[in-house]
Amino acid sequence: MAHVSNICLVDFAPPVAHPLLAPVLVAAGYPSPAQDYFDGTLNLNTHLIRDVTSTFVVRVSGDSMEGAGISDGDELIVNRALTPRDGSIVIAILDGELTVKRLLLKAGGVVLHAENPNYPDIEVPDANSLTVWGVAETCLHDLRN
Template identity: 40%
Template sequence: MEALKMSGMSITLPFVNSSIPAGFPTPALDYQEEEIDLSRLLQPNPASTFVISVKGDSMVDANIPDGCMAIVDRSIRPSTGDIIVAALNGEYTVKRLVKAGRSWVLHPENQFYKPIVITEDTDFQVWGVVTAVIVDMRK
């Protein structure tokens, strides 16, 4: 797993403060520009946030494609339904954490993969909760 530590610098970009529909075109919007601080948006807890590069297609139906960057926050207590980064039997994985009865299950978001049931014999540790995903749309 490739992990990058986000630095304390602030990154701001122009932000058009209007929503743009992804469906049918609408008349031209009033152009209102302000700045948005990406570091505050993506890293609300700087001391516990890191970035990983995701490899594989087990989470494509959760809009986490191969090659994207996932923002992970270790300070968030994981709960059922969260997408997490976990260490599982010595390997890292990104999956949806689900409580099923008395067991925890790691669910892929791709029908071609099977869920992983966490048992007492499983070496399992949550590394953090995925809070955002950055996708290069040109790939």
């Protein structure tokens, strides 16, 4: 099961501008002839964080969400101000622990769905008994590993 192993406040130090190439789309097949075209800078704080006061970064531990592109050790940008919707990836509190799952709203209740067939769905018959801690907005996946 994928659990949350760390919670960090987002550091909103002075923004650092990173070079942005235009077009922003990068070819995954053949290289683009426009690959050397520089188009200013991109501030990652303003690009990734919508609500400074309710945004946290959590580190994932486990592999139950691999089908959603979330791997062990990834970090999720989580917004606690967002209203969870059907299909949202949420941080939920189960048995006193934080876990990462896809929220499915069904007629018979709520399902916390793992995106790995090795893990069963968690059915929550009474939605009022479930606490959603926040909604994941972005997954930071380290490609160096």
